[in-house]
Every structure is written in C-alpha cells, then in structure tokens.
Amino acid sequence: MELALKVRRKGQKNKPEEAGASPSRIQERNRARIIEGALSCFSSKGFKGATVEQIAEAAGMSKSNMLYYYRNKKALYEAVLATILERWLEPLNQLDPSDDPETALKAYISEKLMLARDEPQASRLFAGEVMQGAPVIAKILSGPLKELVADKAATLQKWMEEGRLKAVDPVHFIFMIWAVTQHYADFDTQIRAVTGNSVADEDFASKAEATLHTVLLQGALK
Amino acid sequence: MELALKVRRKGQKNKPEEAGASPSRIQERNRARIIEGALSCFSSKGFKGATVEQIAEAAGMSKSNMLYYYRNKKALYEAVLATILERWLEPLNQLDPSDDPETALKAYISEKLMLARDEPQASRLFAGEVMQGAPVIAKILSGPLKELVADKAATLQKWMEEGRLKAVDPVHFIFMIWAVTQHYADFDTQIRAVTGNSVADEDFASKAEATLHTVLLQGALK
DNA sequence: GCAAAACCTGACCATTTGGTCAAAAACTAC
DNA sequence: GTAGTTTTTGACCAAATGGTCAGGTTTTGC
16 A cells, blocks of 8 residues: 655655655654644744744754754745635635525535634634734735635625525625634634633534524525 | 813822823823834734834834833733723623614614724734733633623623514624624725725725624514 | 665854833923 | 933843754665
8 A cells, every 4th residue: 555655766855845846754744743833833822922942842843853844934834824725715615606595605604613613723823814914815815815705796696686685795795704703713712701612612603603694694685 | 271280299209100190291192102102013913023112113212211101011012902992892881771772783883893993903902812812801801891791692682582683692693793893903904905995995884884784683683 | 784865953143122221311390 | 590300312131032054863765
C-alpha cells in the first residue's frame, strides 16, 4: 500500500517553502501541527498578540524549527487563513436555483451553524481579520466572494420573482444569515456568560437552530 | 456663568489617576483626546497590536504625557471599554412589557443599527474583547448583562403568552438582533468589499433597516 | 553503508515597545 | 511676581520578540 509516492529525486532540493514538490511525511505532519497551533493562537490572541514562540509550543516544536517551515509570522498567518478560507465560503455554493427555497435555506442555515460549532476558532480568526480591515484577504472578498454573493443573490431574486420568497433585499438577507450563525462562534464567550451554555452543547445548538429556522424562514418565505 | 467651579485648594494635590477630585480643564480635554485615540487604535489593531506611541500620536500628545494620565496600556484599555460599555448595553433597557411588541422591537432594532453606524469602532472594540475571551469585561457579561437579558427575555415571554409574539426562544431572538445589527459595524470591511457600500451610507442603511425589520418582525410577530 | 538532502537545535542579534524618571515649562492662586 | 502645583518633555532602560545562522542529527535514495 502507498507505493511510488516518492517523486523527489536526488539532487533536487525540496525546500519547505516551495510548495511545488511533493512534501515528505514529516513535512506534512509538521505543517499540519503548525497550522493547527497557529489557528489556535491567532484566533484567541490576534496576529500581534500571538507570539511565534507560543505557536511553536502549541505545535509541539521549537521556534527555530517552525520557522524552518514558514519563513516568518506573516507567511504563517497567511497560510492559516488560506487553509480555512475555502471551507468558510464554500457552503454558500450549495444554494441552487432549482432547489426548493425552504429546504435549501434551512440546510444552508444549519450548515453554517454547524460550522460555527465545529470550527469556532476559524470563525474568530476570520472575524478578526475582517475587523482589522482584511489586510490579507481583501482581494478575495472583493473578488471571488463578491461574485459568489452576486450569484446567490440572483438565486434568491429568482425565488422571489417566482413568488416563493418574500421580497426582501437578497444581499442583506445573506448577511443576516452569516451574522446570526457566526455570532454563535464569535461571541461564544458572551453567550456562555449570559446563558451558561454554548453552541458546543447539543441541546443549546438545537434550540439555536430552531430559532434561526423559525425566524429567518418565516420572515422570508411567502 | 460657570462660577465657582474650582474646588481644589492649595496643598491638595490632584494626581490624574485619582478620579476623585474635580479634573482641570486641561485634564478633561486630554483625557477625552486620549480615549478617542485609544478607541481608534485598539479597535483597528487590537490590544496588543496598538502601541502606546501610536495612541499618543492619535491623541496628539507625547507618549510620556499620555502615560501621565493613564498609568499604563492596560489601564487605558479598561478606561476605553468602560467608556463605551454603558452606551453599548443600555438600549436594551427601552424594551418595556407595557409597550406594543412591534413598535418596541422595531425601535430597538433601529437603535442598535444606528449605533453600529455611528460608533463602529466601539462595536469592533467590544467584539474584539469578547472574541478574545472577554478578559476585562467577563464580570459585566455574567453579572449585569446576564440579568438584563433575563429581564428582557421575560418581557418577550410575556408578549408570547399574550399571543402577540410567536413562540420562539427569547434569548436566542435577542442574540439574533445583536448579531445582525452589530454585523454592519464589525464586518463593514467585508460588506464594503462585497457591495461597494457601507452602513455609513444613508440609502444602504435604510435598505438594511428595512430588511432587518421585515425578516425579524415577520419572523417573530404572530 | 554512504553520501546527500532534509530536518532540527540553541545561541545569538536587532528592533520594538511598555514604562520610568528627573527636570523643564506652563499654569494657578494669591 | 512668586511660590506651589500641574503638565509636558526627552532621555533612558529592561523585557519581549521576530528572525538569523552555523552546525549537528536524522532520514532518504541508492
């Protein structure tokens, strides 16, 4: 099993910075650890607040070794963002014009809420990046994301014209869904303080999901 | 006009740290400048990311002089948070059991949205503090805020029992209002990138307000 | 087994940064 | 004007931190 995986040849250096060549087992493992540790640190302390030493410790290796894999702090930060970005924006894609609006929206809301539950750190990192003016991901927001939103807004618009959805501004409606679902990750501390519970708790998550479904769908469906 | 304002006497030192004695004109002015500059810096760069030098510059004075008014960075951060906190949590108070639910909720949503428009930096600072685990305001969240939410949840509950509001979880409904309104401040960068507009723009704010009213109220009213 | 490459380490350094302090300047009350 | 107080400054410092580097260790391909 797993034969012929080594493509690298002698005399062909494979510096870890260059993503081209196939990474070794060690590299894969360490890269994953580093990203994980960095996500944890960056999301809870911000870019400046997280130190490379802390991240290295969270990743279970020395600072020097970590810097062997990622040139510097900024490159590491960008790598973490790149890792979470796709998964973060992707779910919106599942909205299809040929779907039943109620079913599709319900599923989308649930998926976003589960994402907030399962990856709260990613949510917070993303939020932090945007709140600081999105210095790293600005182009993605005004490029691919903008197009994606335009596309899905058109889908909502179509449903409205078919009389299956109330006439509300589709873009603002999308923002509403993002806001209420991500809130459960980003403001988890506040929610814990106020309710004693968190979206990590199954019953609480169900209650949240039910409320979002009721309000958003009854508020939007015709 | 403005007679007899000087209460201080000779031989009675008035160190700026002590909030007791009446502050001088200069002190009042400088304190205000500092808080303003600090809010701007902290909200856009986070606690660690903002340097005392930058804050001092934003406040239009030397670092040393700023530290004459606030012992250290942490004290300054706490002062900024204290300044915005009351205004931030207060609006919820206007929900009164004797109000008409539709009118009251509409007004509350609008007020929160206007707050996001007028004080986006405060919103972002608050969000950042909570996202990092609310190290400074934890006690306020689990104390006064928790009580306030419990009280207002009871108000919503009463409206539900009177059949004037759909039976949804009142606490989650409050969270929804917070989430969608603050989103316009906290994610302003993303909203700008995607739509080209911001809640700072009047027409855009109206559109947002209308959408929030429609969805949240139609989703909650009976 | 033996290069060569990949991986890892600890010592080291330059810079940034929060904060101190002594003394000068400006203001206030009389 | 002058003495006492408040305000302001700039020089200074210690700690933290991001990053480098020379060299050691392990792994890999053959």
